[in-house]
Amino acid sequence: MMVRSICIAIIAECCLTSFVSADTVELSGGGHLTGEVSRKPDSVIVRVDDEIQVAIPASRVRRVVDSDQLATYRQRVALAGDDAELQYQLAIWCVTSSNVPGDSRHYKIHHLRRAIALDPEHAKARAGLGFKKQNGKWIQTSDLMRGRGMISNAGRWELPESVAIEDYQDASNVNAKKWIKEVKRLVMSVQKNTKKSPEALATLLAIDDPLASGAIAEQFDDSRERGNQSREMRLMWVKLLGKFRDSVSVQTLVKAGLVEDDEVIREAAFEQLLKYGAGSAVATYVPYLQQNDNHLVNRAARALSWFPDPELALVYVDALVTSHKSEQAPSSAINAGFGDVGGGLQTGGTKRVYVQQRNNPAVLALLREIEPEVDYGYDDQAWREHFASKRASFSGDLRRDL
Secondary structure: OOOOOOEEEOOOHHHOOOOEOEEEEEEOOOOEEEOEEEEOOOEEEEEOOOOOEEEEEHHHEEEEEEHHHHHHHHHHHHHHOOOHHHHHHHHHHHOOOOOOOOOOHHHHHHHHHHHHHHOOOOHHHHHHOOEEEEOOEEEEHHHHHHHOOOEEEOOEEEOHHHHHHHHOOHHHOHHHHHHHHHHHHHHHHHHOOOOOHHHHHHHHHOOOOHHHHHHHHHHHHHHHHHOOOOHHHHHHHHHHHHHHOOHHHHHHHHHHHHHOOOHHHHHHHHHHHHHOOHHHHHHHHHHHHHOOOHHHHHHHHHHHOOOOOHHHHHHHHHOOEEEEEEEEOOOOOEEEEEEOOEEEEEEOOOOEEEEEEEEOHHHHHHHHHHOOOOOOOOOHHHHHHHHHHHHHHHHHHHHHHO
C-alpha cells in the first residue's frame, strides 16, 4: 500500500517527457519506489511499468538515486538471497565507507530486518536493531530500559534521579535563595522557644515547595556537623526531604545513609530512599565497597543491606575480605652502628608499607541476606563457586525451556 499522501496517476504515453535513467526514489517517510524517473517542478514521476506511473509530491521525496550508483549494491543483494548471515554481512557492507550513496543507515536497517526475518535468532542482527534477550525472548533495548525505570537523556539511559541532579539549577533560582533565608528564620524562632515557636514549627512542617529542598538539605547537613538541633527536628528534615523527591533531596539522603552517626536518623533516611532514590543509593554505595578505609567498606555494606540485589552478588563477594594499605613514615631517631670497619651514626630509614587483610562482617551479613540458605563465612572462593554453580544451573534450565 502506498503512503496516503502519494498520488497515483495514470499518465498517457503521449504526455511523457524525456526520462532520465534513474532507478530509485527514496521517500522521506521511509520506503522507496523503483522505475524510470522524470522530474516536474512540484513532483517526481516514476514509471513503474509500461502502464503505470506514480506521481510523488516533491515534498515527500528524500532523494533520487541513479541506477549506476547502486549497481554493485544490487549485485550483492542478488548474492545474499535468502541467507540470513549474508543479509547481515550486506547490512555491514552498506555502512562501510561509501559503498552506497546518501544515508546508508536505511539500507543497513532494511537488511538487518531481512536477516532476522530469515533467522529470528540471528543475535548480531538483533543487536544491530537494538534487541536484547531477556528471559528467552527478544525485546527492544528501549523497552527493557524503560521497564527498569530508566529514561533516555542525551543518548544515554540514566536513572530519573540522576537526570534530575543534572537538570537542577537551584543556584540561579531566586526563590530557592529566598527559602534559605526563610527556613533559617523559622528555625531560629523554633529554637528560641517563645510563644511563636509552635507556629514556626507548624510552618516548617507544612513546607511543600520543592524549591525549598536546598534550604532543608542545608539545615540537615549543618545540624549533623554542629550538633545544635534535636533528633526530632532532624527527623523532620528527613521527612521533608523525602516528600520533595528531587535531586537535592535524594543526594542529601544518600549521603546521610553513609555518614550519619545517629542510627535512628540513618534508618529514617533509608526508609525515604526506598520510596524514591534507591537506584542512586546503590550506585553511590557500591564503589565504597572497595575503599581502603575498612570502616567505610562496612558502612557501605550496611547501607546496601537496605537495597539487596542478587545481581550484585559477585560484587559483594569481592568485598567480603579486603586488603588495606597503611604507611609508616621513616624514623628520625639516631642509631649508633658498629661493625668490622668501624662505627658511625645513622638517621632515618625507609618508608614501610603494611598490607592487612580485613574480614567485613557487614558484607557477610549482606550475602546472607540474599542467600539465606547457605553460609560460607569469609571463604570468598566458596561464595564465588556457589554463585557460579547457581548461574550455570539457571542457564541450563533456560535452554531446556527453549
